[in-house]
Amino acid sequence: MPDREDELRKLAVGDIFHANSPNGASLICLVLSVTEEAIQSRTVTTQVYLEFDRRTGNAEWGEDPIICTIDSITPLPVEIHNTMLGIDRKFRLERNLERLRLTDAEKRALVFVASHYPSNQL
Template identity: 45%
Template sequence: MTTDREELISKLAVGDMFHASFSNEAVRMCIVTSVNSAAVMARAVTTQEIFSFDRVFGRAQSIRGAICTIDSVYRLPGEIRDVLLEIDRRYGGEPAPYGLPLSIIERRALLDAMELFSSNPLPL
């Protein structure tokens, strides 16, 4: 029997965005890049890290060994999602250079997305 959490994670599809966090309170906003029966592959928008999240628990291990867990799959409003996609495209698969300034609109979109994800967590 699947839980509500598992069911919501299993509905993730290519192009969807979600929020994930580490035990040290670091967070990632991710875009689903591919899905198979065992995993959800995703890329972090700002760091361009690649993760393979298991579809049962929504957990992935970073290249440094830290565990990252999906904690919200809330569907962002189109205007916020579009700005996050533009940030992702600008970085083009490369980590963001330190000091690369974000526009006011980009900063607002990141803050709004964080608020929406935080206000709409997955069930435990």
């Protein structure tokens, strides 16, 4: 069975992965940069920046820090991956609330990841 640290080291800029937290938050994250020690990412829907330890897969989040843990790095199908990139771009750049509404394709992608990541745990 592959070592967790070895699996985390496979993440590269542009990859999308999933993390969770004890409060039940489901975090779909886009890798922004990778260093020897850290995976810098942004959540796709809430645009929260997180820096995960590359050995443990843990990050701290919030004023009273909550530990978030990477739990799946399994790649998404290309169509879903591209849709998630579109959601990230929309939530990062769009200021018109009407245009922030999710399309049917975006809703389907989010439903897909809701089962994809739990079925493909590290």
